[in-house]
Amino acid sequence: MNSALSFLIGARRCEIDELDQLARTSALVGTIGTLVHALQRERGISNVWLASGGRRFAAQREEQIAACLRAEEAVRSSFGRLDTEAPRIGNGARLFSRIAWVLPGLDALPELRRRVAAMALSAAEATAAFVKLIAGLLAVVFEAADGATDPEISRLLVAMFNFMQGKEFAGQERACGAAAFASGRNDGARQQQWLHLIESQERCFQVFVEFSGPALGELWRSSQPTAQLAEQERLRRIACAAPPGVSLDTELSQTWFDCCSRRIDAMQTIEERLAADLRLLCEQKTARARAELQAHEGLLAELAIEPGAASAAFFDEPPAPVAPPGQPRALAAPAPFGRQLERSVLEMVQEQSHRLQAMSDELETVRAALNERKLVERAKGLLMAYRRMSEEEAHKMLRRTAMSQGRRLVEVAESVLSMAEYLPADPVR
């Protein structure tokens, strides 16, 4: 029985280890949220600076760069707190390689800013650079969500990832609309992209509401005053329903930008609340797991005093049925010696298996919400391998197909994957 209990304790230690690691990645996700928000603002400000030939937003740009540097510092030190020397992390390899991917992007920021300052690139080029960096940061959040082993924490991380991704689509929509109004007209391709950004962000916020729980969902709804939503929809309609070629009121550019910015800034509040909830949940779970570990260790100490002759209790009919999944029973009642103690260990073992089983079932359900993105990534990989495309080209091709066929991106990705067997056996080299 002693050795069984040691493994039971080992299992608990694994859970605690994972919770500790989750607390660190959750903190990291929080700092990434702040950095992404700062970079989204810098992207918007840089656009105006470039589009105005350097006449507008010079001071705001300096201020925003300073804010970005502070947020970047926090992200870098969260990265530093992940232990790459002695990693004990579920999908550590994937998380670390996403971080390795994004770090050169952070390193290259000063050079990007130098070029923006020198007007050495267009607003579109600057936007593309920020989009790429933010996508890299979101990929880190995605892996953190996908690697979580606790279903409740995973649930909040999935909500967080989707919220951040939705916010990024909202930021891209702001840039897209600002460019359209500023240029005084909209064309068909931009309208299509705009609609795609609206649809993608709505999908993300749906998933967020589904996974974040009622309190945050309510906060999200109340953070978007109806008047503001109506104003945004009116501006969307003016630009997107206008027949190509019809000119747009360039004055609306600022109105649009301000309207979007109010909405996006409100999102930042929700995101901070989510990050705080996540921290709290990690703390609570760790505390509970530690308390249970102590109880197990206490029992082990008792068993060491009274080793209890091995009996065939294992082979007898099992005791009363265990608690339903997800509802662990209280630890075995006292009266803890001899055969009774042995029984209580057997019951604990059985309860633990059922609890872990229930957790892993639930985890699977939660992770399914991440599958859409995985399908899209997989389809991109296929196109890259077989059509010699870069990642950007593959993504554009998928999006173009989705737009022209009026289907969702994930549906196109599924079609591409289902056609994989018709591709030549050997990819183009």
Place this chain on the structure above:
Amino acid sequence: MNSALSFLIGARRCEIDELDQLARTSALVGTIGTLVHALQRERGISNVWLASGGRRFAAQREEQIAACLRAEEAVRSSFGRLDTEAPRIGNGARLFSRIAWVLPGLDALPELRRRVAAMALSAAEATAAFVKLIAGLLAVVFEAADGATDPEISRLLVAMFNFMQGKEFAGQERACGAAAFASGRNDGARQQQWLHLIESQERCFQVFVEFSGPALGELWRSSQPTAQLAEQERLRRIACAAPPGVSLDTELSQTWFDCCSRRIDAMQTIEERLAADLRLLCEQKTARARAELQAHEGLLAELAIEPGAASAAFFDEPPAPVAPPGQPRALAAPAPFGRQLERSVLEMVQEQSHRLQAMSDELETVRAALNERKLVERAKGLLMAYRRMSEEEAHKMLRRTAMSQGRRLVEVAESVLSMAEYLPADPVR
């Protein structure tokens, strides 16, 4: 660039850590295979001993118990080599809790043997005890397969689990047939169970062939001489096609037992080969990962000498498309300084992400083969929670339904799960 490379190296370390852990669990799986084989023989011998009122197999039983004790010792020391103090294992919690479940079973073996020696239980009771213990050992192998993070190793572990499970069904079929022939008649219920055992083992061996690769598949086919298969099928037909009540030739009991035993002993050879392949694969993979880690570390040392000014290479169009998934490119060519070096780090990072993505896609495909068992477990859990059943009762109920409706166990499990929403909101307490 330095920090990106450190995370790239951290990602590699994670992989190596996981491979080391996989090597340990693979070794454990090998020792479990030997113990299960020994216990299967002890189960058969104990049955004959009990059925013959202690007249037959007394010496064989002593010998077999000695063999079991040796195999048990090996399993226990493999358990001991898993580090429960500082676990670094993917699904460690689940693996450890399965081990915690099975250890009391091993502890209870001496008592079980004492009762067998004293004829204090029936052959059916002894069989049930051994079946329960073996099922616990197979559950450990299942978790080892489900927790593997390397798709090739996972593939072999899935093959191994299915082979071991198939072999166990074959062992149960031997016992079932031996009891039928020995009693001189077969009844409908036993015929049904017998057919279920045939179908289940065939399904397991199919999955084994699918995942073990052509060489082992060939070995498996050639290990089963046609004449022997024909003899087994003939005996199956005699017993299972006989109308209930018709008497069977009791002399066939020994013929049946020997025929099955030859087949099961041949299985042991395949299993040992699988275990050896698994060990070899783990060694090769670890060696390769370590060599790549060294190459990365060499590059990091070079970068430390020549830090290379941060440029905006990250934001430029990506270099030539990466290798197709699953085919990592060679490390970047030499000419390793300054911007060129930076590019090669970016390429390495990108290749690593794509490689990890491809690995995780493949892993998902391999693990899908384990889903059937998971569905059955989940359906059992549901029945236990809502119908106040023990695990055994739940399993019997599912199997009975499958038999009476002529459906596969997994199909019944799926139906049960799909009806979950019709169950009352609160399970019976």
